[in-house]
Amino acid sequence: MSCEIHLIAAARPNFMKVAPLYHALAAQSWCTPRIVHTGQHYDANMSDAFFRDLRLPQPHFHLEVGSGSHAEQTAGVMVAYEKICNQHRPDWTVVVGDVNSTAACAMVAAKMWIPVVHLEAGLRSRDRRMPEEINRLVTDAISDVFWTPSVDADENLVSEGVASERIDRVGNIMIDSYEMMRPQIEAEAGPAKFDLPAGGYAVVTLHRPSNVDQPEVLGDLVRQLLEISRRLPLIFAVHPRTRKKLDEFKLWSELSAARGIHLTEPLGYIEFMALVRSANAVITDSGGVQEESTYLGIPCLTLRENTERPVTVLQGSNRLVKPRELADSIGLVLNGQWPRGSRPAGWDGRTAERCVAALKRRQEQRLTIKRAE
Template sequence: MKIFLIAGARPNFMKIAPIARAFDKHSQINYKVVHTGQHYDKNMSDIFFEELGIRLPDYHLGAGGGTHAQQTAKIMTGFEEICEKDRPDLVIVVGDVNSTLACSIVAKKMYIKVAHVEAGLRSFDLSMPEEINRMVTDSISDLFFVTEEQGMTNLLKEGKILEKLHFVGHVMIDNLFYQLEKLKKMDTTCFPTTQFKQEHTQYGVVTLHRPSNVDDKENLEIIFETLSEISKTLPLIFPIHPRTRKNMEAFNIKIGANIKLTEPLSYMEFLNLWKDAKLALTDSGGLQEETTALGIPCLTIRENTERPITITQGTNELMGTSRKKILKSFDEIIGGNWKVGQKPQFWDGNAAERITALILR
């Protein structure tokens, strides 16, 4: 059985890595890793793949940036070429990036089966490009690997056949546990955030990159005013996205003295930072899930989430950009009154093994 594993950005590789490691245990699976090159990331060196426990990509499409249409077209063209010369039996896509959409469409038009990992997640917000990617990918996939029960419900409502839906848990959590074990054996003193951790017994972590937050001057000003207020009580560290930094400078936004800005961090550096944080303030989908897995309070600066289990069972709550709501929730966390949460079903580090067993069956 020949399988292509598709990844276009750093978080995608963290999702395919557990699957690749599981596939390595089965000689009857011949898989190849396809890197579409959707995002360039200087942290994705050979060491990055070594840390993930997977080999370097077999194919690199080098799609690069551009508009959504330009990028999607470049990925489709490049992926079609490799499918023509090295046709797989199955294409596995993960998440909701443009690579997910592009490679799914190419495969289906070439009569190659498609499996979607992280299927069924919905924010019901069509202003998010990721939501469109999720919906279109799920509309043409053959196999659906689902991370949470709401995903099953969403897919059934959309008319999917139950036999094709598989509630397996979350490969991102598989990778989180794998990396935590590796982190225990690492010398972290060389990490750029080590000094900050040594100086502060308690701190909060911030990530912010969504256009609705960082491209809107009023929203970004409100968010930073709120963060500055929080930092008077709890120091904050913020590995800042280039887009966010650019807009901060363009909008002339000032930050509190107790907010430390850093360059974007590698996965292991960032994991070493947030795993010990008092709380996370974020608009990232992945961090909502990972903080739930480790029981860390998370305040999500968004009006909606495609990951509702992080709220119903986990440690996450939606804040929007409401200064009042964020500060009230922060006071609850500092006062020890935040919900404890629980680890969702099948978020046990074995999702990739379940996926592999189902594919072999």
């Protein structure tokens, strides 16, 4: 009988992590993967486009939770996913990343004695003001198997009391997505769509509350971006949350009037990575973009006080930058003084293969134990 596996997806990074794993599992005869789309971040440009670009089928289950407070989303996902598990109980639930849906589905599965695998386990920012950090801690506290991307993640889990035999260091599955889509990414026009040359611009993404929810902070960032745009053109993919705040704080018109700033709606994965791969630098507060830029050796200026991906700073091309230092930091990039870094081990496009092998081994162990009982 085929082993049924639920893959939980809720937001852009989830889709990219689920895609290579789904394709690798779907090619196996011993299991049947099912995509559970919680609908936590639903926007046609931020959801459907990624499914299309990553060649994913329509979700097998769509919880349609929608937006809301952290409590509303978490509760809504738990109620909806519990119903799915009651009707279509999986053999494994694989949760990815650190969004509300990750913790919510992990809690549902754990309470129903469904084994939980956490893909991208063990990452820590040490900042509990970040909702994502709470989700990471909760998920790792109740997971059964931990798929980690790097040595520091293993060390975090062991220090928290996780037995090493429950940890599989599989590498970075974000890189699998990039390599899977590389031909389409390289065929995309990229900066030419904005009449810009390769290496002659920076990509900007901002969405975290700490950067966009306060008028003085967002105002300072806008002023920094305006200053940078006089020296280096910027392509700013504007998140819906950020657009709302730019309008609310009356900053949108100033940005849109700047000749050196190209504003665009959220982009599909292929379009976005075509821009990133040819960029001079990336300015972001995203988690995944820190990894992609490190893999590509592109200077990444992360507008955060901390990162749950320290390997991108210690080994890669990423650095944490304060908003007021942004323009000066771009100056270092333009002067060739920014480190290019190197690729961490296991960031090689073969993470999904290792995940499949690890899960098959653990499923066989479960069946052996059941037969012995």
